[in-house]
Amino acid sequence: MRETGREVNELRPIHIETDFTKHAEGSVLITVGETKVICNASIEDRVPPFLRGSGKGWITAEYAMLPRATETRNIRESSKGKVSGRTMEIQRLIGRSLRAVVDLDVIGERTIWIDCDVIQADGGTRTASITGAFVAAALALGKLHREKRIKKFPVKDYLAAISVGVLPNGTAVLDLEYTEDSIAHVDMNVVMTGNGEFVELQGTGEEATFSGNQLMEMLVLAEEGIREIFSIQKLAIAEYDKYITEKNEEHE
Amino acid sequence: MRETGREVNELRPIHIETDFTKHAEGSVLITVGETKVICNASIEDRVPPFLRGSGKGWITAEYAMLPRATETRNIRESSKGKVSGRTMEIQRLIGRSLRAVVDLDVIGERTIWIDCDVIQADGGTRTASITGAFVAAALALGKLHREKRIKKFPVKDYLAAISVGVLPNGTAVLDLEYTEDSIAHVDMNVVMTGNGEFVELQGTGEEATFSGNQLMEMLVLAEEGIREIFSIQKLAIAEYDKYITEKNEEHE
Amino acid sequence: MRETGREVNELRPIHIETDFTKHAEGSVLITVGETKVICNASIEDRVPPFLRGSGKGWITAEYAMLPRATETRNIRESSKGKVSGRTMEIQRLIGRSLRAVVDLDVIGERTIWIDCDVIQADGGTRTASITGAFVAAALALGKLHREKRIKKFPVKDYLAAISVGVLPNGTAVLDLEYTEDSIAHVDMNVVMTGNGEFVELQGTGEEATFSGNQLMEMLVLAEEGIREIFSIQKLAIAEYDKYITEKNEEHE
């Protein structure tokens, strides 16, 4: 058992509220323990220059925290006039991850903008963002599909993310909250698809190192945790589950 | 009656949820019709350079919208690398307004940061921000007072804001929502204190003009509306109402 | 009588020198007491993107101070790499005000750029800028009209601005100079048209408040002052006065 009272393989409670704001084509408030992120998906009918004329779509993400999402107030990035390296890393990660499970040819020359805004942070904001962004994107793409603006539902598989880490006592644990994250010797973010493949794997020995065995232990925890998250996502987008399941069966 | 179904002097439903996020010293979600703003008040134990050594405190505000708070997505100001003129105007307005009702000498050398983040916009975001920011600031200052870090509760009076305007048909109306705001010939924001004094008055003939009579009509509507809002604020900070009332009685 | 020796309803001497620089289509040096602003109007034969193809014109303004326009030197905004919130507020105010009295359909797809550069500041730079900008714009538009590039003179009415305020002793006064402005409890800028309508009204209880009665008192002073200014503007653009007067008569 951890100091937080959770088992090593125990996720924090996860809740996904859909249609959280009214303007976005897909809007989600995802809650993972005390971490809360608004994930909005917007559809724009054009693509970045490098895709113009290609017939393909694009998915891009932006991530931010409210200044007081954290224990002490952070300076707003718009006031600083520049986006931090951490923010850029996270934005790129979210965008890349979603592009791995969406058929960009089906979308046509449209951009799906994913905005992940953390309103309360307690560790795991980037993985919560990916998990929530997947649902928001699915809702927005479902809307496009319902309105017959695209021919088929373009989401190929489920996508979720979780963090795993190694505590100072050497224990590998699932879903680190802030108190754990700030002392962990290793911090790894795992992004997986419904069929159990990796999309991204980012492990950092936070100025420390980790062995091959510890890596294996963490990957087992991550996969187990992500499987649980998929069942929560399925409920949130129950309406579109059949399309995703079909695709996976075709794959087999 | 207006197209929106409201009377000319009818506010939209207003709801103030306190303790909305957990880290901020004062945290409020204010809902005015479909407009939703998170107002967080943070306390920092230092002041800007021009006040160092003065023994006085400061209140400053920042305002932003989530990119998809609006009907079409706005570019994030952190991505553009600069804050728009509109944002600056609003930030300055919120800060100035709050400073009019807080005794900065009592606060001591501390800064109260007010963060107003619009998560859904439907007109009146700047006035909703001021109304919510007042409550968030009161909660944060109440916490300081409870913890005996300041000698008395420094809020001198209630503070709220509302918009009034003149529709194309010449009718003056209270609390414009987006569909009205976008066509109004005049748009006026009024900030008042509990004792009925003005703090700010900003009226704009949106590339049109307005007469003295129309001005009077609007001011009457605004005062009436703001009085209603005070009663909602009173409930939200019932705990501190006695301190504010006392002060007003002293004044008389 | 005020400390400055002026009556409460007494303007500082105002002088408008036309054709101050040679390149601008309209160029004015306006002097209000010790405040001096160069107002240049330039005509550009295109409009911002949101107006392209609309057949309508646009008026936009920029405002700046020479670094040593003030008692102590200010850092140049180009050196800081960003424009302050105060500057943005003023620029937006000047642009909006002028657009209220110019028929943008008549201008066609042209932009009138108004540059207000304060070379010496002693209070009231934003209202002096509006008053001078009106004259510069009228001169530039008159030139367009004389050259038969537009069908009629597009200025619908006179436009001027003045500040009013409440001194610490409670007296409402007209046209605050710097020594008054820096101590005033209320500072209000009023922009009016020749026919006595308001275009903008921005009153700020500089961290103080003001009553309805004080508001009325200030508005009376402002209107009286602005009427005097109109007579000075009339002389500066005597050549075009007939067109403006005609329009006002049509209105009646």
Next chain:
Amino acid sequence: MRETGREVNELRPIHIETDFTKHAEGSVLITVGETKVICNASIEDRVPPFLRGSGKGWITAEYAMLPRATETRNIRESSKGKVSGRTMEIQRLIGRSLRAVVDLDVIGERTIWIDCDVIQADGGTRTASITGAFVAAALALGKLHREKRIKKFPVKDYLAAISVGVLPNGTAVLDLEYTEDSIAHVDMNVVMTGNGEFVELQGTGEEATFSGNQLMEMLVLAEEGIREIFSIQKLAIAEYDKYITEKNEEHE
């Protein structure tokens, strides 16, 4: 065999030239195939604010490419006025990696600046940068040690990095050059220490996914490749090898 003529587990030729420029405390030109990076380590006798007074040192890295390091010219980041997300990711990765093998307490309140400037790019610039930066840092720290400004040689272990990936035909390969990198379905960067532990693991299914088996295959290749690189690093800093080896023996 790959299209490039190399075996799947074959590194490109690696060459490390020390003392490449004369001013830096540690200066290296690392060549990996056609990829060439100048790695300079500079010592500054102060630390960032968050470490002042802590007695601890810091290591930070900056990464850039000459505009024409690549096949087509890139816009210089100084001209754009901002650093790209990719650059920030790489800088953060290099810094974090080095901090994992250097005893920051021994350095004292000094910052080691690592500048990695790519003068010719052909894939693998970030891993070449880490491998070269380790040598540059060791040289700079060796200089500090020789000059008796620090009590012991603070490098705890060797550190090197390599990329592995999965080609479109499903083959896992070591050390991707540009032609392979641009088509690979998976791209993974592995940073390891001399004793075989991971420091960083960043695997990306470039808009694709990868299985657990493919992950294992890649990790085996990476470890093998990194071991070869250690032997090249050992020659480059032969002078300091005894200190590093001692430390590893102590560990056992």
Next chain:
Amino acid sequence: MRETGREVNELRPIHIETDFTKHAEGSVLITVGETKVICNASIEDRVPPFLRGSGKGWITAEYAMLPRATETRNIRESSKGKVSGRTMEIQRLIGRSLRAVVDLDVIGERTIWIDCDVIQADGGTRTASITGAFVAAALALGKLHREKRIKKFPVKDYLAAISVGVLPNGTAVLDLEYTEDSIAHVDMNVVMTGNGEFVELQGTGEEATFSGNQLMEMLVLAEEGIREIFSIQKLAIAEYDKYITEKNEEHE
């Protein structure tokens, strides 16, 4: 004779109006033909970091043009958010030139800020700026001296600048106005001191070249022109001429 009606060695009329604005310690409006520049000198009682504790003063300059100083409107550098290369070159040139004739030890730890703001441009703005800046600086330093804040008048010699050039027909001419400047094959700015020494010499074959003979011809014209300018400067600062003359006599 040139197209402009001037002789090859004929300056445009030069006028120097002192005390042009009221706040600056030294304020000058210099008019050279149709070119008009406001030169303000401000005294700040501190120096840049590299001089703190040195007992020495500093002189630095900033240069800007009003947007409509030129025939077509230029975008304001504060709006662009950055200062152009041309502006930086000129600012550096003005500062360096003045530092050559002022005894920085006498000033003590003060900075003289020179602001040159071009309100109307017709060629030769940088040389007019230097000539005017010298007078503004002398006035500001004279004020310091009169107020006994410095022990002696620190200006060691007169300083003025002029442009010379070669027209397409091969003629070398003095003091190019805009119509000449825009077609000249060579453009040279010469900065000299009262005793006939060079401070700066910047000659540019505007995408052309020039011979040694042409150089000599231009230098002769420049020296002659600058001598005339000195006599105008002498009148403008007649009050301080004795101090400067004394110094030159000491030199001999």
Next chain:
Amino acid sequence: MRETGREVNELRPIHIETDFTKHAEGSVLITVGETKVICNASIEDRVPPFLRGSGKGWITAEYAMLPRATETRNIRESSKGKVSGRTMEIQRLIGRSLRAVVDLDVIGERTIWIDCDVIQADGGTRTASITGAFVAAALALGKLHREKRIKKFPVKDYLAAISVGVLPNGTAVLDLEYTEDSIAHVDMNVVMTGNGEFVELQGTGEEATFSGNQLMEMLVLAEEGIREIFSIQKLAIAEYDKYITEKNEEHE
């Protein structure tokens, strides 16, 4: 003899290595004593807006130093987010100089980008950059010519640059290295063409002054030095020498 052991008219050893990097159309490493600059010329098939449709080409240059090219580390300009005035001056100088000897009509609507990146600095980086940039540009243009993308070799003449200066003892010297440059009273950069004409002449009495005689002395040294450099350039681009020589003969 100077402290550096060189004669007053003695250049440091100059070496020009061509084809230094593989991607650029023209790539040179120029070494002047301990100063080393990579000069890459890239060809882009379009021109800046002001030349579109003109049929003419353009040459532009960028200059940067590696942070540790100098004795103490400089902050990277991309990190600062802006380019210094010094950098801009140098970039403009390099571009202007090259444009003086290249026939831009022959190039057609192409831009030649010159990137000068100083990897080790010991004085004279701007003149070394010009000398190296000429060779890089010639190589790139030679490639265009060989590939028959342009009709004739567009380089009209050789171009090289050198610094001259006056040491504190009054001696004029050629090619100042850093120890001399930092104490020199005068610093002059001379850019000349193969036929002995000046392209640029920039002399600065570094807060000092210089006489006409000293100017003459420096120009003689500069011309002598540049003639030597031409012979080194000739060897580096021997292949294209005949085209340049032909042109000069035509001129005669």
